[in-house]
C-alpha cells in the first residue's frame with residue numbers, strides 16, 4: 001500500500017473511532033455518517049484492494065430493461081452533460097437503485113483508468129460494496145452529493161471525484177442515480193449543479209412521456225418558465241382528478257409527497273374549474289394563463305396539454321433525417337435561445353390551435369419542414385397525418401395527380417387501384433407544401449379553388465369530399481417577386497399566408513454553438529459520444545453554411561462516421577471547410593466564387609454538370625429531371641461546386 005493509502009486508512013479509522021477528526025475536510029456530517037456505516041455496519045476494510053464486483057450480462061440486461069424508460073431519456077441528457085463537461089476527464093454514469101452501473105459515457109482519456117477503478121457497465125457501486133462514493137452514498141442519502149478524492153472510504157477510490165444526484169419517479173420512489181466521476185484533482189464546484197439539473201430534466205421528461213395519454217397541467221410562477229426544467233407538471237384525468245405530480249410541482253405548491261395531492265380535484269389546488277382551464281388554454285392558443293393557488297392565493301401561470309391519442313403512431317425518436325422529441329416539446333427543441341427562432345416558436349404557439357395557415361420562408365436547410373412537423377406534433381392534430389409534398393421535385397405533369405389523386409385507369413400508367421391524393425391523405429391533419437413557389441401556375445388556380453371551397457373531387461371522380469386540413473407552405477424564393485413576374489397568383493398568395501415566419505440562416509443564429517453540440521450528440525448517440533474540441537467548435541461556428549442546418553448535420557454525420565478518436569479536432573474537418581468559407585474570414589465572399597479549390601472528383605462533377613446545364617440552356621427543372629435529382633439538390637450542387645448561373649438572379 002502506498003504511503004498515501006496507509007495515511008488514508010489511518011485517518012478513516014481515527015475519524016470513525018473517535019468521531020472527531022478535527023481539522024479534516026472529510027468530517028462533514030454526511031461523509032462521516034457514511035464512513036461509520038462502512039466500518040461498523042458493512043464491516044468494510046478501508047485498505048482492502050478488492051476487484052470491482054460486476055453483475056452477469058443477463059442480469060445487467062434485465063436491470064436495464066426494468067429502467068428502460070428512464071434510460072431512454074437519460075441517454076440524451078447524459079450526452080448533453082458529457083458535452084458540457086467535455087475535456088475535464090469526466091465519465092457520466094447511470095445506476096439503478098441498487099447501485100448497478102447501467103450506462104457509461106466516458107471521456108476517452110479516462111476510460112482505461114475508469115475501468116481499472118470499476119467504473120464500467122454492470123459494476124456495483126452501492127455503498128455496501130464500494131464504501132463511501134458518489135453513487136452509493138447518494139442512494140443512501142437520497143440527496144445530491146459530491147464525494148471528493150479522500151472523502152471516499154476505500155483507499156483504492158481516493159483518486160476519484162464524484163458528483164451524484166438521485167432520480168425519483170412520479171411516486172417519489174428512488175429509481176437510480178446520475179453521476180459524473182473523474183480523476184480530476186480539483187472538485188469542480190459546478191459539476192454537482194449540472195448533474196442535478198440533468199436529473200431534473202430527466203424526471204420531467206419521463207413524467208411527460210409516462211402521462212402523455214392524460215391531461216397535463218404545466219405551470220410556474222413566471223410565464224416564461226412554463227415549458228422549462230423549472231416548471232411544475234401535474235397529470236390529470238379527463239375529470240380533473242390529480243393522477244401524479246413532479247417534484248417541481250410539489251415544491252412550488254409547498255407539498256412534500258405526491259400522496260398529499262393525488263386523488264384530489266384540481267379545483268382544490270387552484271381556484272379554477274378544469275373544463276374552464278382547458279378552454280381558456282385553447283382560447284389563448286397555449287399561452288400560459290394566470291391561475292391562483294387556493295391556500296396561499298399565490299399566482300401561477302399554467303397551460304393544459306391534451307392527451308396524445310393512444311392510437312397515434314409513435315413518432316420514432318430517430319428517423320432518417322429529422323429528430324423530434326415527443327409533442328408538445330417539438331417546437332421548443334428547435335432552438336437553444338436564438339432570438340429569431342424563439343420569436344417564431346412563440347408566434348407559432350400563439351396560433352397553433354386555430355386553423356391558421358403558415359408560410360415558412362428561409363434558405364434551404366434552415367429547418368422549414370422540421371418547423372412544420374413540430375407545429376403539427378404540438379397541436380391537437382398530432383394524432384392525424386402529416387403529409388408533405390415537394391412541388392419542386394415532382395415533375396409538373398404529376399403534381400396534379402399527387403395532390404388530387406386519381407381513379408383507377410385515369411391515365412396511362414396510373415395504378416389500377418387508383419390513388420387518394422395527398423390532399424385527402426392529409427384530411428384531418430396537416431398538408432405541408434414545400435417549394436410552393438415552384439408550383440405550376442395552372443395548378444395554383446385549382447389549389448386555390450379547393451382551399452376556398454374546402455372540398456376536393458378526386459381525379460376521374462364525381463363526388464366532392466369535404467376537406468379539413470391545416471396548410472403549411474414553405475419556399476426559399478421571394479413570392480412577391482414571382483407575383484410581379486406573373487409566376488405566382490396573388491390571390492393564392494393571400495390565401496396561403498395566415499402567418500409568415502422566416503427561419504434564420506444558420507450563420508446568423510446566436511445559438512450556433514449549442515446547436516452544433518446538440519447535433520453532434522445526436523449523430524453519435526448510437527456509439528461512444530463524440531466531443532468537439534474548442535478550435536473545431538470555433539471553426540464550425542464561423543462557417544458560411546450555404547446549406548444551413550442540413551449541411552451542418554451531414555458534415556457532423558460524416559465526421560462522426562470517419563473519426564479515429566472520440567475527440568474531434570480541426571484535423572477531422574474536411575479540407576473544403578478548413579480554408580476560407582468562414583463568415584468572418586478573409587475569403588468571406590470570394591470563397592463562394594470560383595476561387596475555392598475543388599478536389600479532382602468535384603472538378604469532374606462540376607464539368608459534367610456544366611455540360612448538362614449548357615445543353616439544356618440552364619433549364620433547371622429539365623436538368624434536375626435529366627439527372628434524376630430534385631431541384632433543391634441541383635441548387636445545392638451549384639452552390640457547392642461554385643457554379644454561377646449566367647443570370648444570377650434566377651438562382652436561389
Ligand SMILES: Nc1ncnc2c1ncn2[C@@H]1O[C@H](COP(=O)(O)OP(=O)(O)OP(=O)(O)O)[C@@H](O)[C@H]1O
Pocket residue numbers: 321322323333334335362363364365366367368369370371434474476549550551553632
Ligand atoms: N432546428 C433544428 N434542429 C435540429 N436539426 C435541424 C434543425 N433545423 C434543420 N435541421 C436539420 O436539417 C435538415 C433540413 O431541415 P428541413 O428539411 O426542415 O429544412 P428546409 O428548410 O425545409 O429545407 P429545404 O428548403 O431544402 O426543403 C433536417 O433534416 C434536420 O436534420
